[in-house]
Amino acid sequence: MRSFLLKNKSPIVKWGLIPDGVMYQGKIPEVYNLAISPTPGIIIVDVDVDIEKNKNGFENIPHNLLKELETTFNYSTKRGGKHYWLKYTGTKHLGNKTSNKSIDLRTEKGYVVYWHTEPIENCLGRIKETSEQLNEWIEGLFCYKVK
Structure with a gap:
């Protein structure tokens, strides 16, 4: 895991060069x-909501899987x-x-804006393992497909 600063949604450093384990320290300007x-090994399911564009990713998540997602570490985004x-x-x-369902996936090759107020290091123990059913749903949306 690594962290860095964004300004206007863009990284202010070449974040891919930051070694795993290096975390930003201090107050965020x-x-x-x-x-x-x-x-x-850690993934982030990013569910988007955009009222102006009439998009709501929550509508594309089966109810039983949304209940499972709610048991793992999560936080609300700006919108x-x-x-x-x-x-x-x-x-x-x-x-x-990304998907056409207003749901995106972030892996170690990507990043998310961290909107939570508690330091991530304090939240790692709340990250749950995916069930077989959740794996199937995630894989259906985000696996690379060979043509």
């Missing part, structure tokens, strides 16, 4: 946001979406991808 790139942090137990290669 006012015009910046903290971004976190998860460590391998009312959520970031769900999970330990992926599946065996497929997941990409850092």
Whole structure:
């Protein structure tokens, strides 16, 4: 896991060069946001909501899986979406991808804005493992497909 600052949604450093385990320390300056790139094995399901564009990713998540997602570490985003942090137990290669369902996936190749107020280091113990059913749903949305 690594973290760095964003300004206007853009990294202020070449974040891919930051070694795993290096975390931003200190107070976040006012015009910046903290971004976190998860460590391998951790995925973030990013559910988007955009009222103006009539998009709501929550409508595309089966109820039983949404209940499971709510048990893992998560926090609300600026527009009312959520970031769900999970330990992926599946065996497929997941990409850092978007979907047409207002649900995105972030892996170690990507990052999310960290909107939560508690330091991530204090929240790692709340990240749950994915069930087989959740794996199937995630893989259906985000596995690379060979043509």
